[in-house]
Amino acid sequence: MQNLNAYLNSVLQGDCIEIMQTLPDQSVDLIFADPPYNLQLKNQLYRPDQSKVEGVFDEWDRFESFEQYDQFTKAWLSECKRLLKPNGSIWVIGSYHNIFRVGAIMQNLGFWFLNDIVWIKSNPMPNFNGTRFANAHETLIWATTHPKAKYTFHYHSLKTMNEDLQMRSDWYLPLCTGKERIKISNQKAHSAQKPEALLYRVIIATSNVGDTILDLFSGSGTTAAVAKKLGRNFVCIEKEPTYVQIIQERLKQIQPLPQELLAYKVEIPSPRVLFGQLVSQGIVQVGEMLFDYTRTHQAQVLADGSLVCNQKVGSIHKISAMLLGKPSNNGWKFWHVMRDNQLVLIDDLRKKYIEQLTFDG
Numbered sequence: 001m002q003n004l005n006a007y008l009n010s011v012l013q014g015d016c017i018e019i020m021q022t023l024p025d026q027s028v029d030l031i032f033a034d035p036p037y038n039l040q041l042k043n044q045l046y047r048p049d050q051s052k053v054e055g056v057f058d059e060w061d062r063f064e065s066f067e068q069y070d071q072f073t074k075a076w077l078s079e080c081k082r083l084l085k086p087n088g089s090i091w092v093i094g095s096y097h098n099i100f101r102v103g104a105i106m107q108n109l110g111f112w113f114l115n116d117i118v119w120i121k122s123n124p125m126p127n128f129n130g131t132r133f134a135n136a137h138e139t140l141i142w143a144t145t146h147p148k149a150k151y152t153f154h155y156h157s158l159k160t161m162n163e164d165l166q167m168r169s170d171w172y173l174p175l176c177t178g179k180e181r182i183k184i185s186n187q188k189a190h191s192a193q194k195p196e197a198l199l200y201r202v203i204i205a206t207s208n209v210g211d212t213i214l215d216l217f218s219g220s221g222t223t224a225a226v227a228k229k230l231g232r233n234f235v236c237i238e239k240e241p242t243y244v245q246i247i248q249e250r251l252k253q254i255q256p257l258p259q260e261l262l263a264y265k266v267e268i269p270s271p272r273v274l275f276g277q278l279v280s281q282g283i284v285q286v287g288e289m290l291f292d293y294t295r296t297h298q299a300q301v302l303a304d305g306s307l308v309c310n311q312k313v314g315s316i317h318k319i320s321a322m323l324l325g326k327p328s329n330n331g332w333k334f335w336h337v338m339r340d341n342q343l344v345l346i347d348d349l350r351k352k353y354i355e356q357l358t359f360d361g
């Protein structure tokens with residue numbers, strides 16, 4: 001078995017099953033697999049104006065039968081299962097032609113499904129013959145090798161990315177077009193080049209900086225390009241030498257983002273600050289009065305951070321609960337101090353203090 005370090009950040013030309021067989025067990029954090037679709041396209045498609053449709057008619061997508069496709073699928077998926085670290089995860093993308101077969105084989109091999117994502121293409125190719133619905137989506141399966149895996153998922157960052165709404169399993173993203181689409185002599189260099197935005201989301205969501213990502217059907221190298229940009233290591237496998245060259249050229253153009261821009265800062269928990277800390281720091285003075293927002297109630301701050309009110313002594317929470325006649329209450333949201341003749345919520349003082357702590361490092 002080869003040490004994976006020898007292959008990090010390189011493109012390996014050859015059959016993925018044969019190459020994966022030489023790689024060590026449990027050595028990769030994330031796998032992205034965009035296998036042949038087995039589209040079974042026999043004849044060239046034409047638009048109504050007789051221009052050619054640039055679909056997937058390539059040799060790499062030809063299989064003799066479903067059985068042959070299934071055998072091939074089972075072989076590469078078995079190797080993926082062996083190569084994944086215990087807490088690693090795998091993404092497989094496909095269309096209606098193959099994703100159901102691939103999904104069933106994954107479950108038979110013991111993969112544990114976490115989600116299926118529907119990539120809804122905002123600019124799909126029409127159904128030129130007008131005989132079926134326009135095929136406007138692909139499906140991605142996200143899975144681990146066993147149900148108890150502690151897989152990586154950057155929930156809070158994704159929510160922030162989605163303007164503070166939980167990220168859903170339907171992703172609206174355009175096809176890879178325009179400048180991003182690699183062309184040779186004005187023709188698409190690869191018929192199935194995926195958009196970088198799709199891989200960006202997959203990689204940001206389910207891996208960490210410095211992780212190793214394997215793409216065993218690299219094509220034009222979209223996974224490697226995004227992995228490099230996002231400070232991950234990659235191992236690329238691709239059968240066709242011309243595509244390998246395309247990937248190598250593509251990777252030369254990519255500069256990794258600076259480390260400090262890759263940190264998942266929204267996920268770092270705020271340091272816990274106690275009311276007594278604000279008192280000992282002099283942010284709230286010993287002896288000063290605290291008020292509720294209507295100024296109906298007031299309490300005095302003692303040296304140990306407790307409050308005294310109507311001859312009762314207790315924490316900011318206990319005294320506020322007593323005044324409200326409730327079993328418990330959040331004192332941070334109840335008490336104010338007077339600053340420049342204005343009431344200031346003690347929770348805002350706490351936030352300012354935390355900000356300063358974070359800023360000072």
Ligand SMILES: C[S@@+](CC[C@H](N)C(=O)[O-])C[C@H]1O[C@@H](n2cnc3c(N)ncnc32)[C@H](O)[C@@H]1O
Binds near residue numbers: 016195218238239
């Ligand atoms: C659907 S494309 C992948 C496209 C890629 N995700 C991209 O964004 O460009 C599948 C690729 O797998 C390659 N391939 C097919 N069978 C293979 C095999 N047995 N080993 C390695 N690569 C293979 C094909 O040459 C093709 O480039």
